[in-house]
Amino acid sequence: MKNIGFNNLGLHPKILQAIDKMGFEEPSQIQAESIPVILEGNDVIGQAQTGTGKTLAFGAPMLSKINCNEKNISSIIITPTRELAIQVNDELSRIARFRKISLLPIYGGQPIERQIKSLRRGINVVVGTPGRILDHLHRNTLDLSNIQFLIIDEADEMLDMGFIEDIEDIIKACNSDRQTLFFSATIPNQVRKLASKYMKNNIKYIQIAKNTLTVEKTKQYYYEIKNRDRFESLCRILDVDEPSSAIIFCRTKRGVDELVENLQLRGYNVEGMHGDMGQNQRLNTLRKFKDGSLDFLVATDVAARGIDVENVSHVINYDLPQDTESYVHRIGRTGRANKDGIAYSLVTPKEYMMLKQIEKFTKSKIKRKEIPTVDDIFEAKYKNIEKKIKEVISENDYKNFVPIAMELDEDYNLVDVAAALIKITFDKELSFNYKENSINAEEENMRLFFSIGRMDNVTPRKLLKFITQTSSIEAYEIGDIDILNKFTFISVPERVGNVILKKSNGKKFQGRRVSVELAKNKKSNR
Known part of the structure; x- marks a missing residue:
């Protein structure tokens, strides 16, 4: 399966154009094995773990x-x-962006009349x-009598949920x-029975083996960011952590x-690697990264595949x-x-x-x-500068500069000097002209009354x-919930609270219309 590109799989040129725009340099294993088989017209059962690129595996050939x-x-x-x-x-919208294909998601919690109009x-x-x-x-607003493709995604989960x-x-x-x-992460008997009952005899079974995971020695963290703050967030992380050697991953070559x-x-010692770069350029960059003359390497997944460097302290996913x-x-x-990473x-x-x-x-x-x-950055830089000063003093490596210090001592207090x-x-080491102490300084919480x-x-x-x-806000964006006998309070970021106030107020909960308001204060006793 090595060295297979999307352009080797027989996809429509407009679909290839979209995949290139999305920045994917080569297909994942499930994509490489499924796409040609689907394009040939076969029914397919694709087994691969969640997050291996199954949507593109069935979406690209279907949209082609x-x-x-x-x-x-x-x-x-x-x-x-x-x-x-x-x-x-x-995801399908991104894959179909250069073909005039209309798509519609239909699900509960969204007005059905709007969906009917679109259909x-x-x-x-x-x-x-x-x-x-x-x-x-049942309403006769959806006609499936002439479809080309029926696709069931996460089939095992669907059947586990009683569907x-x-x-x-x-x-x-x-x-x-x-x-x-x-397409499914596992293929239980229920899925097999369903397949034997409703799929054609030309069915192809594609199974992608699970990879061995090796993440035990790596401490994993994430930073929740706004997209517009992505670059400044990275600079703040680099300035406070000061990694000795880091690989920063982007999803696309252009990125x-x-x-x-x-x-x-901004003054960082950094170079990049991706598939469009010549072999000599990539080898030269990798040599500098290995010998420590380069602090940071920015790379795509494909370009980083051959990198074998032992002393990488940090990996940063600039893009997931x-x-x-x-x-x-x-x-x-x-x-x-x-070593811990x-x-x-x-x-x-x-x-x-x-x-x-x-x-x-x-x-x-x-x-x-x-x-x-x-x-935080000032504290980290201060400790680093203090450490360097102590090292210079302990090594007696400052004697040539004593006359300058004595000269300054005549006009100034040496503490001020x-x-x-x-x-x-500090100013020399600081990369970014930071305007606010906190990047989320403007983000305040709001308390809502239900x-x-x-x-x-x-x-x-x-x-x-x-x-x-009622509001299309995701559950993870909701903070503290305080349920009392006759009413409830929740804490949410201000931007989230404004959406809930606008969309959830007046909607019905189990037949009762709900009033949603900005709470007067935390101890409000309505």
Whole structure:
């Protein structure tokens, strides 16, 4: 499977253009093995762990084959959860960006009338949850009688959640000459029975073996960031940690070039590596990184594959990878030779689900860290400068400069002179012109009042479900929940609270209309 590129798999040129734009240099194993088989017209059961790139494995060939000029539904993708439906739809939208293909996610918690309007206008690809798909079938607003593709994603999870009858009802609404694809992390007997009952005789079974995980010696952390603050966040991390040797991973070749240029402008000792660079250039960069004349290496996954450097103290995921296996390969670059390594990931709220998949895949906990403040950076730089001064004094390596110090002593207090020299050193070492002490200085929490409480059978789980369904806010963005007898308080970031106030106020919880307001104070007794 070595040296196979996406352009060797037979995909539509417009799909290849989108994949290149997304920055993927070569297919993962499930993609390389599945795409040609699907393009040949076979039914497929693909078994690979969550986070190995299964969406692109079925999405790229499906989007290559369907006729985008037709306004009827060509493909239906069934997912077990609303969150996965949104994620799959977003990924397919990126893959289809240069083909005029219309996509629609359909799931509960979203107004069905809006979905019906979109379906009437004509949609090529529908991604949905079983319950909402059946709802549309019963209303005759969804026609699956002429589809090219029926795709069931996370089939094992779907059946574990008790959707077997719903899935069979949906399959029965589809035409028999369709192409059927099952993708799943495991293939239990229920999935096999479903496949033997509804898939063609030309079925191909593709199984990707689990990789051995080697992350025990690596301490893993993540920083939650806003996308606009990604670069400054990285600079703050580098300034406070001062890694002795670090590999910084970007998802795309262009991302590598841009990050290297920006870091060099800030004075960091850094170079980049990616697939478009010549072999001599890459070898020269790698030599400098190995011998320590280069502090930081920015690379794509493909370019970093041949890197074997023992003393890498940090791996930093500037961008999360496209799949969890790549994450394991990345952080395996540190924590070698029985040394502890550190792996940091910069994660936006939208990428939080991917982070959870990585935790599940690696069977490890990735701890959250706060983005360093300028005070943190000053403290780290001060300790480093203090250490260097003590080393120079202990080694008696300052005698040539005593006359200058004595001369300054005539006009100034030597403590002031020392402080001025420390400031000069500090300013020289500080890379970024930081405007705020904290990068999240503007982010304040808001306390909201809900007019329902224990008397209304409210539990934290039910309340979170109500909020996520009415406002589209993710559950992890909700802070403290304080449920009292007649009402409830929650704490949320201000930006999240404004959305909840706008969208959840006046909605019904178990038949009762809920009032959502800004709490007057923490001890409000309404």
